[in-house]
Amino acid sequence: MPTELTDYDPSLGNKFIFVTGGVMSGLGKGITAASTGRLLANAGFDVTAVKIDPYLNVDAGTMNPYQHGEVYVLKDGGEVDLDLGNYERFLDIDMTFDHNVTTGKTYRHVIEKERAGDYLGDTVQIIPHITDDIKRRIREAAAGHDVCIVEVGGTVGDIEGMPYLEALRQFSHEEDSEDLIFAHVTLVPYSKNGEQKTKPTQHSVKELRSIGLQPDILVGRCDEELDPETKEKIALFCDVPVDAVFSNPDVEDIYHVPLMVEEEGLGDYVMNRLDLASDSLPTAERNNEWRKIVTRETTGEIDIALVGKYALEDAYLSIHESLKHAGFETRTDVNVLWVDADEMDDAHADRLERADGIIVPGGFGARGTEGKIEAVRYARENEVPFLGLCLGFQMAVVEFARNVCGFAGANSTEMGEDTPHPVIDILPEQYEIDDMGGTMRLGAHETGIDAGTLAHDVYGADSCTERHRHRYEVNPEYIDALESEGLVFSGRAGNRMEILELPGHPFFFGTQFHPEFRSRPGRASPPFVELVETILENAEIEEEVTA
Numbered sequence: 001m002p003t004e005l006t007d008y009d010p011s012l013g014n015k016f017i018f019v020t021g022g023v024m025s026g027l028g029k030g031i032t033a034a035s036t037g038r039l040l041a042n043a044g045f046d047v048t049a050v051k052i053d054p055y056l057n058v059d060a061g062t063m064n065p066y067q068h069g070e071v072y073v074l075k076d077g078g079e080v081d082l083d084l085g086n087y088e089r090f091l092d093i094d095m096t097f098d099h100n101v102t103t104g105k106t107y108r109h110v111i112e113k114e115r116a117g118d119y120l121g122d123t124v125q126i127i128p129h130i131t132d133d134i135k136r137r138i139r140e141a142a143a144g145h146d147v148c149i150v151e152v153g154g155t156v157g158d159i160e161g162m163p164y165l166e167a168l169r170q171f172s173h174e175e176d177s178e179d180l181i182f183a184h185v186t187l188v189p190y191s192k193n194g195e196q197k198t199k200p201t202q203h204s205v206k207e208l209r210s211i212g213l214q215p216d217i218l219v220g221r222c223d224e225e226l227d228p229e230t231k232e233k234i235a236l237f238c239d240v241p242v243d244a245v246f247s248n249p250d251v252e253d254i255y256h257v258p259l260m261v262e263e264e265g266l267g268d269y270v271m272n273r274l275d276l277a278s279d280s281l282p283t284a285e286r287n288n289e290w291r292k293i294v295t296r297e298t299t300g301e302i303d304i305a306l307v308g309k310y311a312l313e314d315a316y317l318s319i320h321e322s323l324k325h326a327g328f329e330t331r332t333d334v335n336v337l338w339v340d341a342d343e344m345d346d347a348h349a350d351r352l353e354r355a356d357g358i359i360v361p362g363g364f365g366a367r368g369t370e371g372k373i374e375a376v377r378y379a380r381e382n383e384v385p386f387l388g389l390c391l392g393f394q395m396a397v398v399e400f401a402r403n404v405c406g407f408a409g410a411n412s413t414e415m416g417e418d419t420p421h422p423v424i425d426i427l428p429e430q431y432e433i434d435d436m437g438g439t440m441r442l443g444a445h446e447t448g449i450d451a452g453t454l455a456h457d458v459y460g461a462d463s464c465t466e467r468h469r470h471r472y473e474v475n476p477e478y479i480d481a482l483e484s485e486g487l488v489f490s491g492r493a494g495n496r497m498e499i500l501e502l503p504g505h506p507f508f509f510g511t512q513f514h515p516e517f518r519s520r521p522g523r524a525s526p527p528f529v530e531l532v533e534t535i536l537e538n539a540e541i542e543e544e545v546t547a
């Protein structure tokens with residue numbers, strides 16, 4: 001029987017950490033997994049990750065941000081689950097589309113092979129064909145790294161997750177026992193009288209064991225740390241040593257989770273269990289660098305208005321994180337004020353006016369765009385520092401065309417096909433491709449930056465390579481008209497306008513790309529840092545004037 005594993009070399013020596021979740025979803029299993037990876041990275045290991053999403057979508061590109069949060073974009077253009085963003089941020093790595101395994105991808109591949117006759121007449125089945133394909137994908141993504149964290153989305157017991165857990169069961173028999181561990185993240189709730197309850201954990205471990213998987217490590221998500229008695233009970237009922245039970249209490253900032261779980265020795269436990277000898281720093285010092293970045297004392301506080309259409313933090317997760325990173329770098333607490341572009345009532349308008357800076361994020365479709373255009377106008381006219389991202393960049397062009405150039409009714413053809421001034425449009429050469437579908441420009445592309453511009457100061461270089469996810473562009477026919485009124489396109493890629501700025505304004509900056517997907521703790525995205533710094537400088541000047 002042909003399997004795809006023939007080219008797999010078991011001497012590659014990867015170690016695997018499989019992370020499953022019990023009781024309910026939304027426990028922060030991904031953050032726990034990424035934090036464990038951070039501890040290993042801090043000890044000097046090359047860590048990567050695979051996120052398994054047991055849904056039938058081939059990728060996250062078509063998913064509604066209301067249901068799933070933002071669509072995260074990788075450098076290779078993969079449109080993936082936002083959890084991959086957490087892995088990139090925690091581990092400071094660049095992942096690829098292959099690091100997101102979905103049921104849609106796996107089944108499509110197997111069915112295509114079946115149609116091509118590759119199975120030579122075999123009956124094609126979930127076991128072994130789908131499970132083999134799952135194992136192949138995990139091993140390929142792990143190749144070349146010391147440790148691969150594999151997070152299975154959803155909760156143990158979900159029908160969708162079964163083929164994956166079966167694949168992991170097989171996997172565990174194909175590897176040496178010191179090369180892989182199973183970590184299970186569950187919920188430890190409180191009873192009415194304030195007692196930590198272990199029954200849900202017991203049940204979900206029972207469910208795991210009925211599939212043939214015995215967890216090596218249990219992590220209990222709880223408001224507080226687990227009591228010693230709670231740990232003992234979990235150890236006894238779930239058949240793990242008591243020092244393999246860890247607490248993961250609520251913390252104020254997700255970037256503190258690695259420090260939190262290390263307090264109970266999670267990193268050392270995992271390394272011992274996987275026979276990974278760290279020749280780097282002693283345990284106490286390993287996490288100092290990370291601690292320094294994420295626990296820096298702040299000296300100021302600012303408010304940024306985020307003018308979007310999904311009243312859900314996850315829908316703009318990478319922007320929230322980028323602002324946090326910029327805050328780490330500038331020692332600033334950055335508060336985000338939510339402004340609904342679609343229903344700009346008094347409360348929302350008030351927040352817009354209260355804010356020290358304004359971000360108009362990306363988006364698709366017409367809803368909320370008029371509110372976004374108004375927010376841009378407000379920022380431009382009142383000299384409020386402004387950052388427009390993707391659709392926000394496009395709406396800045398529309399606003400400038402309407403209110404400065406006097407092109408009444410100017411718009412993007414995405415919002416109004418009949419606009420008299422299509423300042424944002426599909427490029428002429430794209431119209432032909434459009435007939436064949438698929439015109440989205442995705443992934444990392446280089447932008448050339450003009451010397452002597454704000455963009456050049458921001459990036460400190462003649463070019464930048466950032467991630468894209470868009471269809472529409474500044475219409476080349478309007479560039480001269482826009483620039484003659486003072487708008488400057490300081491970053492370009494061929495005939496595509498990538499960065500705009502407005503000289504004379506303290507900070508009016510737009511990018512056709514999404515810088516938020518490359519921001520990391522310790523390596524904050526330059527446009528976000530500049531936004532925060534401009535606000536801080538403005539505040540200082542104001543103080544001087546009033547003093």
Ligand code: GLN
Nearest residue numbers: 362363390391470471472
């Ligand atoms: N809807 C716009 C486009 O397709 C912007 C996309 C975005 O903001 N990601 O070009």
